[in-house]
Amino acid sequence: AEARLQEHFDATIGRDQRIEPRDWMPDGYRRTLIRQIAQHAHSEIIGMQPEGQWITRAPSLRRKAILLAKVQDEAGHGLYLYSAAETLGADRAELTEMLIDGRQKYSSIFNYPTLTFADVGVIGWLVDGAAICNQVPLCRSSYGPYARAMIRICKEESFHQRQGYELLLTMMRGTDAQREMVQDAVNRWWWPSLMMFGPPDDASPNSARSMAWKIKRHSNDELRQRFVDMTVPQAEKLGVTLPDPELRWNDERGHYDFGAPDWDELRRVISGDGPCNAERIARRRAAHEEGAWVREAAAAYAAKRAAGRRA
Numbered sequence: 001a002e003a004r005l006q007e008h009f010d011a012t013i014g015r016d017q018r019i020e021p022r023d024w025m026p027d028g029y030r031r032t033l034i035r036q037i038a039q040h041a042h043s044e045i046i047g048m049q050p051e052g053q054w055i056t057r058a059p060s061l062r063r064k065a066i067l068l069a070k071v072q073d074e075a076g077h078g079l080y081l082y083s084a085a086e087t088l089g090a091d092r093a094e095l096t097e098m099l100i101d102g103r104q105k106y107s108s109i110f111n112y113p114t115l116t117f118a119d120v121g122v123i124g125w126l127v128d129g130a131a132i133c134n135q136v137p138l139c140r141s142s143y144g145p146y147a148r149a150m151i152r153i154c155k156e157e158s159f160h161q162r163q164g165y166e167l168l169l170t171m172m173r174g175t176d177a178q179r180e181m182v183q184d185a186v187n188r189w190w191w192p193s194l195m196m197f198g199p200p201d202d203a204s205p206n207s208a209r210s211m212a213w214k215i216k217r218h219s220n221d222e223l224r225q226r227f228v229d230m231t232v233p234q235a236e237k238l239g240v241t242l243p244d245p246e247l248r249w250n251d252e253r254g255h256y257d258f259g260a261p262d263w264d265e266l267r268r269v270i271s272g273d274g275p276c277n278a279e280r281i282a283r284r285r286a287a288h289e290e291g292a293w294v295r296e297a298a299a300a301y302a303a304k305r306a307a308g309r310r311a
């Protein structure tokens with residue numbers, strides 16, 4: 001019977017149709033999806049912190065309103081994604097526990113500090129730009145609830161990217177000091193943004209399997225190249241320099257050549273030793289503990305309602 005189920009699953013993937021929660025799926029497929037979706041959800045939730053720190057220091061009411069909306073969207077994305085993971089049988093409370101005790105990962109990018117308000121613009125432009133590059137193909141991921149969640153998330157990410165680019169355009173029209181702030185932020189965020197796409201293909205243990213299952217549609221290096229090609233003209237328009245001496249157009253390939261990120265740095269940051277890892281997790285743990293009374297009250301209220309209905 002298992003062989004027939006496997007055959008049906010393979011045929012569904014082969015026809016580019018979606019796998020839905022009630023369908024049979026191989027254990028490895030389920031595990032891989034829970035891993036990737038949970039990491040993605042954790043990234044959205046931890047990703048609220050670097051920019052969130054600027055909400056009280058935004059330079060105008062308009063910038064504050066935009067930033068508040070963006071950070072709230074990220075909370076929404078996290079909740080959406082936890083729900084998608086729950087359709088696979090994962091327990092959200094358990095996923096949160098695994099995040100705060102270090103058993104599950106979140107994106108390396110959120111372990112870098114936001115030093116000036118220009119960082120808010122550069123996160124929108126580069127980090128959300130990279131996120132879009134990576135996530136648009138996930139709208140065609142083989143698992144239905146994940147793919148559908150990505151559609152809405154990508155629409156919101158595109159607003160996030162634009163608000164960042166518009167912020168930077170405004171700063172570049174400002175004073176020399178503002179232009180220097182933008183360039184400094186670009187220098188600090190460029191390489192970590194390239195690392196968001198993951199290790200190079202020959203060092204990416206999950207890629208081949210995930211691509212065969214059509215969870216991932218492109219390899220890490222393909223998407224990294226796509227991001228570079230998309231971003232270089234935007235940098236020129238903005239008037240900033242990307243900090244890579246090897247960056248140049250390659251006519252033969254029809255793509256930009258670029259230097260290699262520091263893969264040791266990525267390994268260090270992923271394994272918990274980045275500039276802000278400890279701070280990010282401590283903040284998340286504190287928020288979880290401070291929220292315990294809300295969860296208890298909600299559970300008590302639900303129990304009371306259920307008892308009332310039985311009476």
Ligand code: FAQ
Pocket residue numbers: 035036039040041043044047048074105106107108109123127128131134195196197198199203204205206207210216220270
């Ligand atoms: N950071 O074999 P692969 C956002 C891990 S966007 C940390 O290549 P895979 C929006 C990887 O998990 C950011 N860990 O793995 C936003 C694996 O570890 P494991 C979130 C990384 O899964 C913007 C190991 O290394 N986006 O939040 C990283 O095939 C602004 C080997 O790697 C997503 O999660 C990394 N950079 O490919 C929010 C997108 N790279 O689990 C707020 C969905 C790799 O075996 C503000 N995810 N690792 O122990 C994906 O597309 C994939 O999971 C990749 C990694 C491409 C990230």
